[in-house]
Amino acid sequence: MKRDCGNCDGKCCRYVALEIDKPTDLEDFENIKWYVCHENVNVFVDIDGKWFIEFLTPCEFLGRNNECNIYDKRPKICREYSQEDCLFHNDDYGEKYTFKIVKDVEDYIKNNLKNENKS
């Protein structure tokens, strides 16, 4: 079944994001650096301050016209995803920080961990 998603290219079907613990010290940030060293892996902080690792990879069931090829059997998380609240339609869905490369993490450390013990 085709969704009425206008010009969107199926953004919600092109990634997997998992919540991770908020890094609190430099050792934790070493892990964040390691994550973002990998191609198509980002870390982001949402507007609620929750930290996520994100894998930019399309779902195997995303059709050529951005339709879901298993619509009637799609996973629960897909069924519960509301188009009205989705990434494309909702400005509030924005990300507070996005880390795509190691320098993004280093800049964040410089600006946010000034008073931490940097080793």
Ligand code: SF4
């Ligand atoms: S639900 Fe939203 S993010 Fe997903 S394809 Fe439709 S418009 Fe795009």
Ligand code: SF4
């Ligand atoms: S199962 Fe369907 S709705 Fe869910 S991510 Fe894949 S293509 Fe999108």
